[in-house]
Amino acid sequence: MVDSKTVINQVQELQLIIHEIYAERMAISESFQVAVLVDKLPPSWKEFKSYLMHKRKEMTVEQLVVRLRIEEDNRQTEKKFSNATASSAKANVGHIFNDERTNSSYCVYNSDVATGYGVGGFLFLLSSESLLMGVTKCMCFGRPLAPGSHRAWSIIYFVSSWTTFLIAEACLIAGATKNAYHTKYREMIYAQNFSCESLRKGVFITGAIFVVATMILNVYYYMYFNKATTTQAAQKTNRQSSNIGMAGYA
Numbered sequence: 001m002v003d004s005k006t007v008i009n010q011v012q013e014l015q016l017i018i019h020e021i022y023a024e025r026m027a028i029s030e031s032f033q034v035a036v037l038v039d040k041l042p043p044s045w046k047e048f049k050s051y052l053m054h055k056r057k058e059m060t061v062e063q064l065v066v067r068l069r070i071e072e073d074n075r076q077t078e079k080k081f082s083n084a085t086a087s088s089a090k091a092n093v094g095h096i097f098n099d100e101r102t103n104s105s106y107c108v109y110n111s112d113v114a115t116g117y118g119v120g121g122f123l124f125l126l127s128s129e130s131l132l133m134g135v136t137k138c139m140c141f142g143r144p145l146a147p148g149s150h151r152a153w154s155i156i157y158f159v160s161s162w163t164t165f166l167i168a169e170a171c172l173i174a175g176a177t178k179n180a181y182h183t184k185y186r187e188m189i190y191a192q193n194f195s196c197e198s199l200r201k202g203v204f205i206t207g208a209i210f211v212v213a214t215m216i217l218n219v220y221y222y223m224y225f226n227k228a229t230t231t232q233a234a235q236k237t238n239r240q241s242s243n244i245g246m247a248g249y250a
Contacts (some may be wrong), residue, residue, distance in 0.1 A: 007045065007072050011037055011065060033061050037068075045071075118176025118204065122169055126210055129165050132218055136164030136225050145228035154228050157221035164214040 041049045048071055052064070059067070139158050145151040 007041065008065070010040075011068060015196065030061055034059055034064050037061070037064060049071050117174050118172050118207075121211065122172040122176065125165065125172070125214065126169060129161075129214070129218070132222060136222065139225060143229045145204055147223070148228070150224050150228035153224040154221060157224060161214055161217035161221050164210045164217060168207050168210035168214055171203055171210060175203035175207060 038049060038052045041052075052059075052067070139145070139154065146152060
């Protein structure tokens with residue numbers, strides 16, 4: 001057998017030859033058939049061949065074919081995974097480009113979208129947070145909140161949303177900066193230590209998680225803030241109505 005063809009196809013070809021021998025009324029024991037098939041395995045199957053040599057007396061031809069099929073499927077899967085890993089590694093490795101005009105060098109990658117996405121996400125999250133704080137006036141400069149559970153939850157969600165917001169922004173800008181540091185924006189961010197290491201995806205994944213958390217906390221913050229201010233306005237209206245009623249009796 002050879003490595004250029006699949007083992008199963010070559011085994012089937014050998015089985016056809018055996019059947020032709022059977023047609024000539026020549027008896028061949030099944031153990032001999034198994035031994036021949038194992039012995040004919042290609043060089044790349046050396047280790048598996050040694051394993052089968054110890055098991056061949058316990059197997060029928062059908063069992064051997066099943067084992068060979070499973071082994072070949074596993075090898076093809078491993079090969080595909082190795083090729084995918086190699087392609088990914090190749091795509092993430094940059095090469096140094098020397099710019100003679102500026103007398104500087106930087107890394108060039110196949111794609112430079114990560115920096116744009118990181119900066120875009122940073123600005124989008126910043127604008128949404130600014131809009132919410134503008135509407136609620138940061139909870140400190142607008143209408144007073146009515147004492148109670150609504151105000152307490154507003155404060156909790158306000159602090160929590162700012163915490164997750166700062167972490168998310170830090171991750172996004174750090175990821176974008178780290179990627180820019182390895183690409184054509186290197187001179188713009190004044191990177192000193194030069195390296196062509198690829199950007200770790202974990203930075204952006206962490207940022208995305210905290211972006212989602214910030215969005216959820218902002219929704220709850222605005223909901224409880226609105227309830228607290230509405231309650232305060234209702235209480236003020238009731239007090240004014242009571243004062244008017246008392247003045248009428250006076």
